[in-house]
Amino acid sequence: xxxxxxxxxxxxxxxxxxxxxxxxxxxxxxxxxxxxxxxxxxxxxxxxxxxxxxxxxxxxxxxxxxxxxxxxxxxxxxxxxxxxxxxxxxxxxxxxxxxxxxxxxxxxxxx
Amino acid sequence: xxxxxxxxxxxxxxxxxxxxxxxxxxxxxxxxxxxxxxxxxxxxxxxxxxxxxxxxxxxxxxxxxxxxxxxxxxxxxxxxxxxxxxxxxxxxxxxxxxxxxxxxxxxxxxxxx
Numbered sequence: 001x002x003x004x005x006x007x008x009x010x011x012x013x014x015x016x017x018x019x020x021x022x023x024x025x026x027x028x029x030x031x032x033x034x035x036x037x038x039x040x041x042x043x044x045x046x047x048x049x050x051x052x053x054x055x056x057x058x059x060x061x062x063x064x065x066x067x068x069x070x071x072x073x074x075x076x077x078x079x080x081x082x083x084x085x086x087x088x089x090x091x092x093x094x095x096x097x098x099x100x101x102x103x104x105x106x107x108x109x110x111x
Numbered sequence: 112x113x114x115x116x117x118x119x120x121x122x123x124x125x126x127x128x129x130x131x132x133x134x135x136x137x138x139x140x141x142x143x144x145x146x147x148x149x150x151x152x153x154x155x156x157x158x159x160x161x162x163x164x165x166x167x168x169x170x171x172x173x174x175x176x177x178x179x180x181x182x183x184x185x186x187x188x189x190x191x192x193x194x195x196x197x198x199x200x201x202x203x204x205x206x207x208x209x210x211x212x213x214x215x216x217x218x219x220x221x222x223x224x
Contacts, residue, residue, distance in 0.1 A: 031211060042115075042201055042215035043154070088153055092211055097142070097161065098169065099213060101153035 005102050006089055012108040019076040021105040023089030024069075030092040032065055034074050037086045037104070046074075046087075051094070079109045112137050117202050117216035124192040124223045132187040132219050134202030140214070141207045143185040144169070145177065147198040148218075154201065160185055161207060192223045 007022045023032070031050045035043040049056045049065045049072065056063045062075040076083055086104040093100065118133045136143065141162050146154035156169030160179040174196060176188040185204075189196060199220050203213040 033212070035213075040218075042217050043203075043213070044215070045212045048212060090213075097207070098144070098156055098159060099211075100156075101146075103151060103153045 006087070006105040008105060009103070010106045010108070012110065013079055015079060015081055015109055015111050017079055019079050019083070019107055019109070021074045021087050021107070023072045023074070023102055025072075025089075025091045025100075025102075026070065028094040029067075030094050030096075032063075032072050032092075033090045033099075034061075034063060034072075035088045035090060035101075037088065039085070043088065076107075079107075081109050081111045083107060084109045114138065115202055115204055115214050115216035117200075117219050119219060120217065122219060122221050124189070124221065126192060126194060126223060128192050130189050130192065132189075132200055132202075132221075134185045134187065134216060135183050136185075136202075136204040136214070137183065138204060138214065139182060140204035141182070143179065143202065143204045144213075145175070145185070145187045146201045146203065147171065147196075148201060149198050157187065157200075189221075194223050197221060197223045 005024050033048045034046045037043045047058045047063050049063050060077045065072045086106050088104045090099045090101045115136045144159040145157040148154050155171050158177040160166045166177050199218050201218050202216040205213045
């Protein structure tokens, strides 16, 4: 079974709006990462947040982590058409070394 | 740096045929892995390696073999292709220490008829 589950499965917004995606996971983790996948391409790492961190920023990205609720959120501010992609959360379970990916959120940013 | 490279980009096989998907990285990463991606699902781990000569099974290893004779290369072998192995395959690598950020190859789209 998958460790992470993203929500929503699909999201459609207008350019300039903010996009929020959520990820829930099942077991204790070392860290949680978010990746982006453009259609037909490999995944690209966006941001990593460690289990002892609560919030992290990178450019227009803001990630939060709530280990008590076993959940994370990815906020993309002032979205652009180029942000159209699938977004995946990946966790590394505590004591483990392998990444476990959720099914992803498909984001469409309309011009 | 070329990063992670995969060949071929596309492949069509008949049921029962065997083939090897190639993966190479030039970042001196210890950890390498193979995933398959199917519609509506995330990436599922097939096999992984934490260094030359060391491999282990992931979530969906049946029907696949791997080897790691060098740090750079991590080929995935399909022993006897089945239609259920139709998928997009991604190779990835990362350092074992530090950020654990994974670098992905561009993928191989495999169709088994």
